[in-house]
Amino acid sequence: MSKVRIIPTVLYNDNVAVRGKKFNNWRVSGSLLQAIRLYSLREVDELIFLDIGATKNKNINFKLIDEFADECFMPITVGGGIKSLDDIEELYKVGADRVCVNTQAFQDPVFIQDAIKTFGTQSIVVSVDYKKINSKFFVFICSGSINTNIELKEYLKKLNDTGVKEVMLTSMDHDGMMNGYDLKNISYANLNYDFRVIASGGAGNKRDVLDLILSSKIDALSCSSIFHFTEITPLSLKKYLSENNINTRI
């Protein structure tokens, strides 16, 4: 009944698309608008746009987001640098369907409660980045640059209690490595809380994605490198999943 959403993520800094490994070694990967046009032409399920510089630069480039939203006749989630309800409202105005909040959600739980109340649970995605340190998993903020020293499970429980209904979960250790998802934490999060999980970080081949879906029962995942460095397209990935009895939109 529920179709797995395959969501390409487009990361950008200033106005160019970038790609990294483990939230480091950022490299320019090409024209932002070209990437978006290609995904739109391929009729992908959804897109996520994340401005990795916005939190540090303390501004959101609404004009740029307006431009690329105009290319999209599919749902788009926009993140990076969101600090206030006004920011969210402005993002909806320029064409975002949903917004993705990371640092501010961690620093100000009341803000997230207000955002959910004002815009509805379906409109707010909280993004959580985490990294393994001495066999424990810690939440990181500010594009992975600051360790909060809060453990992943503790934070996820808090988000669940707050009423968050969708969490994008990114293992920084798996990000850009193309060696498979962090099955353990993703499965735990998806099976133990009320929110949906968008799994992110690690897809290198079709089998990685199938393994993720089978083990975690997840219905949304984001990929980036796999569509950039391999021949795999969102459609060929979905066809493969479909051959393996996973319900996707083809």
Place this chain on the structure above:
Amino acid sequence: MSKKILVVDYRTGNVDSVIKAVKIAGYEVIFSSEKKDFDNIVKIILPGQGAYDYAIKQLDKLDLRQKIIESAKKGMPILGICLGMQILSDYGSENNNSKGLGLIEGNVEILREVPNKLPHLGWNSVKFKDKKNKLFFNVLDERDFYFVHSYYFNCKNKQNILATSKYNIEFPAIINKDLIFGIQFHPEKSHKNGLKLIENFLKLNE
């Protein structure tokens, strides 16, 4: 003949794509909450995202309820999208019970919460009941469209249901009475098939 389409601005959610979709189909858009803009138009679109009671409050605050009902009575084609579809009903149970526009008989209720998590979010197949309806011209049956909702339109008269979808329960995906249409999913976010539905609505009666 004027081809102006009024997209009603009642301050609910992202309407950018609805406006774009109408323009791409070759029509002029008036995005407004002014009563005077209900004249000299050929069709009305009610977009919307969010909560039923909030939307109705906004409409009443802008004093647009009567204007929309009058237009419907005059035979003006109206398309409600997502929340804009839901408020066509008699009443909605979200938060506080509130009275809808009463243009298509029924009420809006929460979907079942099991086995799948709410909201119903993502692409889902839509099954046509009346394949010959003009709204479906050049759109194939059982294609996927993008949904985001937790509530559904419980139609009193089953003949108002043009298409259905399934998520925990079977529910109306498209409803219709006379020239009033309601679409639960987001055609403006559903690529070519969705844009075609919007275009077909805009071409009704031409």
